[in-house]
Amino acid sequence: MSILRGEEGPLNPMTSLNRQITLASRPVGLPKVSDFQLAYTVLPLPAAGQMLVRSVYLSLDPHMRDGMSAEPSSGGSVAIGEVMPGRAVGVVVESNDASIRAGDTVEGMFGWQEFAVARAVDARKLDPEAAPITTALGVLGMPGLTAYFGLLDVCNPQPGETVVVSGAAGAIGMLAGQIAKIKGCRVVGVSGPDTKVAWLRDELGFDAAITHTGATELGDQLREACPAGIDIFFDNVGGAIGDAVIRLINVRARIAVCGQSARYDLNTPEVGPRWLIQLFVKQARAEGFLVSSYLDRFPEARQQLATWLKAGRLKYREDVAQGLESAPQAFIELLQGRNEGKRLVQLSDLLAGSASSSRNARG
Template sequence: MSNINRQITLASRPVGYPKVSDFKLVESPIPTPKAGEILVRAIYLSLDPYQRGRMSDAPSYARPVQIGEVMTGEIVGKVMVSQHPEFKEGDIVAGLLGWQEYAVSDGTGVRKIDPTLAPISTALGVLGMPGMTAYFGLLDLGKPQPGETVVVSGAAGAVGSIVGQIAKIKGCRVVGIAGGERKVNYLLKELGFDAAFDYKTVQNYGQKLKELCPAGIDVYFDNVGGSITDAVFPLINIKARVVICGQISQYNLEKPELGPRCLRYLIMKRARVEGFLIFDYASRYKEALQQLAEWVKTGKLMYHEDIAEGIENAPEAFIGMLKGRNIGKQLVKISEP
């Protein structure tokens, strides 16, 4: 084992889309765990849209990453040294240990992963935060009923692709919105969505949604925001539920967009809009993971991973994810299992 720990730190706060120069690859000695701590070697790193918000110092629900600090992110890794009574050497674990090859933890927020259930990378995707986000956001807030129409933006992403499949499991008609023909084909041919369209080639979102949702929209799961979401509101049904999970179209704007004022539709249709954070459901994670694992095992829930190689390529992969280049979950493979 080398004595060098390579890390990706925040070099500067981005203006607009992040650039590779906003990150810095640094080297430091591998840390030594003290009593009550573990040393974890990262195997996979999760790249997620929320990390863009952590690069900004604007007020938010979580503390921003400071300049020179290791970028925040969840990893799956192997315990190399344990001074902690609840972990042993060789355990596979997941936790928010950052963009680095090795990390020391006191075990807070670190969970053990059973490598016999599924590939360990799924602990960062379908059997991790994205899967649980889809599960609780759709089922607890969206409350889909059989026969209802569910529209998902960002439908080919890590969360959206799972949302659509759960909606199908629950007997709904599912319409996906994604960027690019490859993604639309993925939704229709591999995930079983009833309809989908490419927002990059469609000129009139409202007209296209009306065509694909002739009975209106009962549940809208929003990962994107912006003009796509503006086009949904005129089509919502009475008692519709709009779930706000992400606003990725807004994360890299240099100036805020001005959009239509859509709140009147909530009055007309007696509808509800609600945002959420997955951490609100921490006490119920086990419930979600058990159900998601069962659906994966029985083939009801499919998943796709885009995997970059090497910690040094994390910034480029992250920027690509923000620009929609990936299908499903974007990961970086840091080391061999």
């Protein structure tokens, strides 16, 4: 990663410097650290209706890889030289909007940078006393909401049904599986290394967890873990895992296509088994969904997730890298499945008292 120095005005690291990670080049396949750039710019000033936020935790999410593939005018989400987009939790330094005050804790689309100017109306005010602030990026944030609506609305789980979750130890998968348990289902998680598989089974209470990286064929493991077939598939990954699961679905099965992590860094889409016949023969339904389409029901979902969290019915794990400059490598590892829980980057020591205890810190 190269370092770019801003040209606007004098740089004073104590008072006016902002550090950002920008996109240096469009990745081919798995991104490289050199596809990113550490840039220094002068702190922006908030205009009317805006606030200046100092970010404390940044969320890294696999779908950002998809957004890096093209210019915004062609369906991508970031232009070359622009700050990488991303959600973060931070503290308001200065506000020019009556609804937010300096010192408030907020969550919003603040990007991969230490300070951000954002419209107050686009941010969510948090109560740091109510829950660890990182939960606003995990169980009580976008991953929790995605798991909630994807499982409950798209799949309508019934007690006794068998639910398979891919990417089961990830930010969304771990919650989708636990919500399915709350609804009385038999839950089987598909994940990578043995450590994640053991965690799903032994700590999260999944009925079974299997690995897609071991020597035993995934289909054989799935048949053993799902003796009554598969009624619901919550798919975060797609690819070969999706192909193996779909072969075993039951009549009237429901498939929530939440994400396709196996696809994001492929330049050329793979041609996999053509399994639409399974939908026809099993009279099954596969439905893609975007959490953003449930915006008006976010309060209802957050309330329910917070209740389950408080009651100890939802557990979570965070995987926290340190410092803005670690974000590119931490993101690349996320795309390789090397995260253990919700991947975050800690950008500042502010609000250290509201950190979660469910985390793996990475240097």
